[in-house]
Amino acid sequence: MTTSIRVCAAGPAHAALLTGLHNEMLQAEWTADSVARLLNLPGAFGVVAVTDKNERPLGFALCIPGGEGLDIAAIGVAADVRRQGIGRLLMDEVVARAEAAGCRELVLEVGAGNNAARHLYLSCGFSSVAERQDYYAPRAGKPGESALVMKKTLPT
Numbered sequence: 001m002t003t004s005i006r007v008c009a010a011g012p013a014h015a016a017l018l019t020g021l022h023n024e025m026l027q028a029e030w031t032a033d034s035v036a037r038l039l040n041l042p043g044a045f046g047v048v049a050v051t052d053k054n055e056r057p058l059g060f061a062l063c064i065p066g067g068e069g070l071d072i073a074a075i076g077v078a079a080d081v082r083r084q085g086i087g088r089l090l091m092d093e094v095v096a097r098a099e100a101a102g103c104r105e106l107v108l109e110v111g112a113g114n115n116a117a118r119h120l121y122l123s124c125g126f127s128s129v130a131e132r133q134d135y136y137a138p139r140a141g142k143p144g145e146s147a148l149v150m151k152k153t154l155p156t
Helices: 012-026 032-039 086-100 115-123
Strands: 005-010 045-051 057-066 069-077 105-111 127-136 145-153
Touching: 005 012, 005 086, 012 032, 012 045, 012 057, 012 069, 032 045, 032 057, 045 086, 057 086, 069 086, 086 105, 086 115, 105 115, 105 127, 115 145
Parallel strands: 069 105
Antiparallel strands: 005 045, 045 057, 057 069, 105 145, 127 145
């Protein structure tokens, strides 16, 4: 039997959960305080994908407004459930919320070597518009990496 997955809103009260997901899924060290501050910005929001069966968090996205657009500051999916459509569910929710807020574009950065994520973003209508050399610092035994800046124009 297939488990149903839903995407739920997450705000400052969920900062500890989002921080744990971020640090686990992206191998980066953010603090609950920094995530709470981010989510307290006007227009910022988070979403979490969970299973209906046991409420297990499977993925998340953190978004902040930027000009006429929305910056997807972080998005991640648990390693054991990647390539099962959860990233697309999260992206669909982010796009819907951005459109409802009247945003004109979405922007994100992705590691130049993260082919699976790049493929997802391209399939969601994003295009690469710039490269930031040495954007990601070395971490967890991995070398530093450049980031591709990707944008998606939203209907107005």
